[in-house]
Amino acid sequence: MTRVFISKDMASVALGADAVAQAFAKAGCEVVRTGSHGLFAIEPLVEVETSEGRVAYGPVGPDDVAAVLDGSHGTRIGAIADHPFFVRQQRFTFARCGVTDPLSLSDYGVHGGWKGLEAATALSAQDVVDAVKASGLRGRGGAGFPTGIKWQTVLDTPADEKFIVCNADEGDSGTFADRMLMEGDPYCLIEGMAIAGHAVGAGRGYIYIRSEYPFAIEAMREAIARSASRIAPFTLEVRVGAGAYVCGEETALLDSIEGKRGQVRAKPPLPAIEGLWGKPTVINNVLSLAAVPFILAEGAQSYADVGFGRSRGTMPIQIAGNVRNGGLYEVGFGVTLGELVNGIGGGTASGRPVRAVQVGGPLGAYFPPSMFHLPFDYEAFAQAGGLIGHAGITVFDDSVDMAHMARFAMEFCAVESCGKCTPCRIGSTRGVELIDRIVAKAPRAAGALETMPQIRNASRAARTHDEEVELLRDLCDTMKHGSLCALGGFTPYPVLSALDHFPEDFGGGDALREAAE
Amino acid sequence: MTDIAGIQTAIDRFMQSDMRGALLPLLHALQEEFGHVDPAAVPLIADALNLSRAEVHGVISFYHDFRTEPPARHVVKLCRAESCQSRGGAAIEAQLSHQLGVAMGHSRKDGQVALEPVYCLGLCAIGPNALVDDRPVARIDSARVVAIANEVEA
Numbered sequence: 001m002t003r004v005f006i007s008k009d010m011a012s013v014a015l016g017a018d019a020v021a022q023a024f025a026k027a028g029c030e031v032v033r034t035g036s037h038g039l040f041a042i043e044p045l046v047e048v049e050t051s052e053g054r055v056a057y058g059p060v061g062p063d064d065v066a067a068v069l070d071g072s073h074g075t076r077i078g079a080i081a082d083h084p085f086f087v088r089q090q091r092f093t094f095a096r097c098g099v100t101d102p103l104s105l106s107d108y109g110v111h112g113g114w115k116g117l118e119a120a121t122a123l124s125a126q127d128v129v130d131a132v133k134a135s136g137l138r139g140r141g142g143a144g145f146p147t148g149i150k151w152q153t154v155l156d157t158p159a160d161e162k163f164i165v166c167n168a169d170e171g172d173s174g175t176f177a178d179r180m181l182m183e184g185d186p187y188c189l190i191e192g193m194a195i196a197g198h199a200v201g202a203g204r205g206y207i208y209i210r211s212e213y214p215f216a217i218e219a220m221r222e223a224i225a226r227s228a229s230r231i232a233p234f235t236l237e238v239r240v241g242a243g244a245y246v247c248g249e250e251t252a253l254l255d256s257i258e259g260k261r262g263q264v265r266a267k268p269p270l271p272a273i274e275g276l277w278g279k280p281t282v283i284n285n286v287l288s289l290a291a292v293p294f295i296l297a298e299g300a301q302s303y304a305d306v307g308f309g310r311s312r313g314t315m316p317i318q319i320a321g322n323v324r325n326g327g328l329y330e331v332g333f334g335v336t337l338g339e340l341v342n343g344i345g346g347g348t349a350s351g352r353p354v355r356a357v358q359v360g361g362p363l364g365a366y367f368p369p370s371m372f373h374l375p376f377d378y379e380a381f382a383q384a385g386g387l388i389g390h391a392g393i394t395v396f397d398d399s400v401d402m403a404h405m406a407r408f409a410m411e412f413c414a415v416e417s418c419g420k421c422t423p424c425r426i427g428s429t430r431g432v433e434l435i436d437r438i439v440a441k442a443p444r445a446a447g448a449l450e451t452m453p454q455i456r457n458a459s460r461a462a463r464t465h466d467e468e469v470e471l472l473r474d475l476c477d478t479m480k481h482g483s484l485c486a487l488g489g490f491t492p493y494p495v496l497s498a499l500d501h502f503p504e505d506f507g508g509g510d511a512l513r514e515a516a517e
Numbered sequence: 518m519t520d521i522a523g524i525q526t527a528i529d530r531f532m533q534s535d536m537r538g539a540l541l542p543l544l545h546a547l548q549e550e551f552g553h554v555d556p557a558a559v560p561l562i563a564d565a566l567n568l569s570r571a572e573v574h575g576v577i578s579f580y581h582d583f584r585t586e587p588p589a590r591h592v593v594k595l596c597r598a599e600s601c602q603s604r605g606g607a608a609i610e611a612q613l614s615h616q617l618g619v620a621m622g623h624s625r626k627d628g629q630v631a632l633e634p635v636y637c638l639g640l641c642a643i644g645p646n647a648l649v650d651d652r653p654v655a656r657i658d659s660a661r662v663v664a665i666a667n668e669v670e671a
Contacts, residue, residue, distance in 0.1 A: 014653035173598030176639035243581035259540030321603035326642020
């Protein structure tokens with residue numbers, strides 16, 4: 001019987017993989033459902049097992065079964081590792097994704113699984129923390145805080161119980177690496193969390209997954225049930241979010257697990273000292289925890305050998321939006337933005353010129369092609385007025401209206417604000433109004449109060465366009481420095497970068513000069 | 518007619534698991550079973566978890582997922598986030614809204630279909646995307662809009 005491998009990743013299913021799998025099963029093949037390799041232009045992808053290894057075809061429809069099985073199908077790729085999209089990748093974290101049956105414990109063991117946990121349990125807690133420190137691993141959720149230092153704090157804080165919390169509330173548009181890993185290699189995350197538990201002395205872990213990821217929730221729950229004895233006495237539980245973006249912020253996430261409104265806590269105290277239920281808690285992103293098994297199994301040095309500057313190791317970069325070859329691209333830090341968008345991504349899907357890319361989700365900056373020389377690195381992006389965040393890149397073609405995108409950033413912040421701090425709660429709504437007035441070239445007239453004779457220190461004239469733009473910058477400054485968390489604090493990044501790099505979309509240029517006269 | 522006894526039975530069943538921080542999982546369980554979280558359930562939940570009614574109400578109203586009224590027979594959740602916008606999501610939203618005869622964020626009066634916004638399904642390279650009754654649909658174009666509309670009318 002011929003064995004074929006077809007992804008059951010949510011993206012592949014959305015593109016029709018279920019119907020393809022049924023067609024192959026009906027033709028008498030043994031169908032193994034895997035995770036996705038991560039290039040969506042070739043999904044649904046079918047890999048046929050032959051004596052020379054797996055031969056890939058994609059995209060494949062349910063009517064193509066016979067042509068694929070006799071090798072005559074036109075979309076023959078050959079070995080997937082030789083495909084141009086995959087050939088230069090460095091798959092440390094995603095090595096098994098797309099290759100194995102995600103829920104098969106024997107597949108996981110055969111492909112190097114549990115080696116990291118075995119290595120860790122042979123070491124003392126401090127040695128494990130030292131290995132993570134030496135690897136240079138930084139938090140993959142966006143902030144880039146050194147993971148080993150966070151773990152050290154939890155290890156050093158005495159308590160009767162400690163927790164490992166995995167932040168799988170991947171709400172940023174343009175990102176899907178957490179989802180792909182949880183669906184395609186759930187045991188990798190489980191192993192990483194078990195190692196973290198051993199390293200800091202925590203007995204229980206929670207994985208907080210957003211409700212928009214039903215496939216990931218199911219995969220993780222099943223994987224936890226199957227691997228319970230392997231990670232014992234460490235125990236794990238999935239908690240499901242309820243559609244609140246702000247719960248991706250770590251302290252809001254902790255409140256949500258505790259059964260409260262997902263409101264941000266003031267820091268300090270840090271979660272590492274007073275986290276879940278007031279106990280010392282390691283809270284890390286899926287990709288941070290999933291990088292740990294490799295570090296323990298292969299040695300911290302082999303992870304640290306890859307990378308750029310202070311950004312060590314690999315980053316699973318997600319190329320998304322209006323792009324021809326969108327997908328997951330895991331590679332060492334240092335690759336340039338232009339290489340990712342034009343070289344690997346192949347430019348826009350619409351065939352029109354690239355006008356802007358947003359890096360790091362809804363709170364990341366927009367960059368024009370003139371900045372495509374930037375290397376993918378935490379510090380380089382911060383210096384350029386942006387962030388790499390969770391490493392999602394959303395590509396826009398020249399039909400995009402950047403003032404509209406800036407307005408959307410404010411609107412999104414207003415919808416998703418938890419309401420705890422004023423700059424975010426009210427500033428975002430005022431930001432929407434302000435951008436509306438700027439775009440409509442309808443600056444605010446002087447208010448009734450301002451024109452009263454008793455008021456001497458307020459301007460009595462209507463605002464000019466320049467003054468409205470200045471006010472928007474001022475508002476962004478207030479939000480950036482006055483907000484409790486990254487939602488209000490980073491919303492200015494897309495707004496200001498759109499304003500700085502694409503002023504023409506804000507009624508700038510001629511309109512600005514007219515207003516100044 | 519609110520099924521108070523049924524809700525109480527569901528709460529009692531859930532409470533046997535003795536879970537820490539049980540409010541969100543309990544609300545999910547109730548919504549799964551009854552389709553929505555009836556406001557009449559609030560005092561029962563509060564009593565079971567030793568919380569105030571205000572705390573329970575606050576959590577229900579905070580999270581977008583929790584409904585206090587029965588849902589439409591079919592729910593189409595269309596992504597409105599940046600990646601889908603970059604692939605023509607706004608035009609698809611207008612077409613879908615027109616085709617279904619319901620504004621974004623609302624249920625149609627006959628209770629047949631609701632069109633709800635969602636901010637990212639994690640399928641960002643193959644948008645515009647939607648969940649049609651929890652089934653993911655990608656690369657939505659004009660033809661798929663019509664197919665979705667036909668599907669939910671059935």
